[in-house]
Amino acid sequence: MKGKIGKSIKKIDVAEKTGGYARYIADMRFESMLHAKTLRSSKPRAKIKGIDIPEIPQGYYIVDRNDVPGKNRVKMIVNDQPFFAEDVVNYIGEPILLVVGPDKEKIIKILSEIKVYYEAVKPVFTIEEAEKLNTTPIYGEDNCFADYEIEKGDPDEAFGRAAKIVENEYRTGYQEHIYLEPQGMIGIYESNRVTVYGSMQCPYFVKNALIQGLGWGGDRIRVVQTTTGGAFGGKEEYPSLIAGHVAFAAVKAGKPVRLIFNRKEDIQATTKRHPSIIRLKTALDDHKKIIATDVDIKMDGGAYSGLSNVVLQRAMFAATGVYNIPNVRVRGRAFATNNVPSGALRGFGGPQAFFAIEMNMHALADHVSEDPLDFKIKHMLKKGDHTVTGGVLRQDVKLDEMTDMVLGMSDYRKKYDEFSKNDDQVLRGIGLSLFYHGCAFTGSGEKDIIKAEVKLKKREDGKVLILIANVDMGQGAQTTLRKIVARTLCIPVDDVIYENPDTDVVPDSGPTVASRTVMIVGFLLDKAAQELKAEWEKAPEVEVHKVYEQPGYIRWDQETFEGDAYPVYSWGTNVVEVEVDPVTCEIKVKGIWGVYDVGTAIDERIIQGQIEGGISQGLGYATIEVMNSKDGKILQDSITDYIIPCSMYFPGIESKLIDSYYEYGPYGAKCAGELPFIGAAPALASAVQNALNVQIKRIPVTPEYLMETAEGEN
């Protein structure tokens, strides 16, 4: 292989996927396989007083809490969520039991005959209700999954000498993943072992959940990822729950059991992006410079803790965006409510925070009558500056160069002036966002929690196996990781084999999350390949094993949240141009431009795919993806009601990458998967703000919201 590594090659899995050969979980068949369906809570919060179960025909089974041989808790950061409800239910859709058997129709009939007796408990539905709390807490004493505070500099002193103090509040809504392949698992019990196949991001999360749920040794449990039809975080923690379900059912029935969600069930019962309320209080001096900010982040975590505390941390660490603010206080709380649990979704707390910060910067600029872009530029972070957590930005920060590029590409300045005059029939606007994504796990999480291990094995025939637990869920890991190994070994990409991970075969290289796969796992593979190259001739078969080592410069205290919150950052800037219909307030996106610093691109076309897909999801989040919960029930529970972008919504995207290199990433690569999502919503909202000359304080920006806002201002 010659030339730049980034030069695109044919994605390894195109033929099998395009031709319909790829086998997703719903395509797998096993002999005498049974179906399963879940009986779910119809109440947001209640005690279960009793369950009437009809006569069950031969060959059918009820699987519930009593069939969990180990601990009835899904392994997560905090073990609060049961596999099957015990005496209480905490959200609509919470699993109570499974009906398992050979015929789907009969299963549905049995389900309809089961009667659950509930005794209602006063529920909590919103962040506001959770904060006031006039009922018993759902979680702990204060009903918070997490309540953190971080401080930088001396915010009290700075607020004391401020020339101006401005307060703004921003709100963001739910977002549903709508991976096109719904969740699904198959469990098999054979020779005293359980095997679970399924659509997932993290085979070892699932395995560890099964170890805890079954109470068995890891040697009796095997987890195999099947080709995964999109995930976006939705298959990070959730699969652990349903893997437990099929495992318990398979053990009870002694036959393979298949649990495949339909779309409605998938929307109603699985995790979503955390809704948030973010309040920013900002102190400015006489020179219209920000001297301090006080940020209060509140999130709706839903009924169980899940990943809420880590999502909250990511939002908090992003609380000053790409700006250098010397004095900062951030409080973050993730509240328990009787809504479906919130969870991981591309960006992981970042999108909420960046929306609020970028809009606040815009609002502050308006407040002091400065151009919003100039106002942002004068506060922009530079190499050597300190982050909110006191970490040092050691690598280059090329935001100024990137901003110049995107301004040129979009002709932003000229359009901004023109659109600001607002004298057209159609209302046009343009907006720009600046953002970053902290690559991989927070702080020293890679060292202390994940401890990734990879293996490379040269076979007798000269082919090389990549043995890792990371999955391709569409993002292209199958191709990028092969490219890295092939290049280091100087062998053709086709000589590198990388199968869907099977925990019987691969070591735990960590979950496929946090945009860590290329940067962390790819770097380990690169090192393993270097070693393998040196030992290539030693034996017909050679295996090398590498364990993650933290780069020496990282300093982090997980107790106080002080130091380098992330090993390194990827950066972006995004411009969106819109047209708003003056009568209907409908938003039409007219142009999209972006410039990104992701370190070295391992495959430029794959990165382009991440950029375009990320922007499209981000613009959906900002505009049409409306999801509300009323009394704990999701109102938009189908693709008809929860609308995601189709091919007609957005125009082409012009994006560029800038040259940059990270020493501890393979061939200089940093992170790229989540980054492009983050800038889309603030760029769009700023554009709408420019078009209508109103302050946008909420996403999704719906026509109804715009009409209300316009009325409010008149």
Added chain:
Amino acid sequence: MKINFILNGKNVWVETDPLKRLLDVLREDFGLTGVKEGCGEGECGTCTVLIHGKIAYSCIIPVGAADHAEIMTIEGYRKTERYKALQDAFAEAGSVQCGFCTPGFVLAAESLLREDARPGETAIREAISGNLCRCTGYNMIVEGIKIASLKGKGLW
């Protein structure tokens, strides 16, 4: 009820409930798992098949309604030269990420290209507007179809 149809060029029949979804008949009775279920309500296009050359969503068609129809799924289409052109173009344009939507887009593209061998951007966007893709943001699929129409000259 016995239902006859032409499936991927072959005369076939199936003895089944006429209300059973065509999607389930194709997947379960014929093992054609290239036909996917993404929503089950006619909104996502992952279950796309061609009936008499036109896009149809097999999740909302009772198999009884397909009696005597000519049905093509990705398993039949992938044997054609046109498929090959689309697959190569999709590879070149980066149209495929998770792939769950891809067979549906390929069939939607076929149904467009047989009507209009050199479609413009808008025609392409319209032709695939019934197929959802959550991974790509569509531009790279539009590009793939454009490339196929140029490189597959003479095929349509």
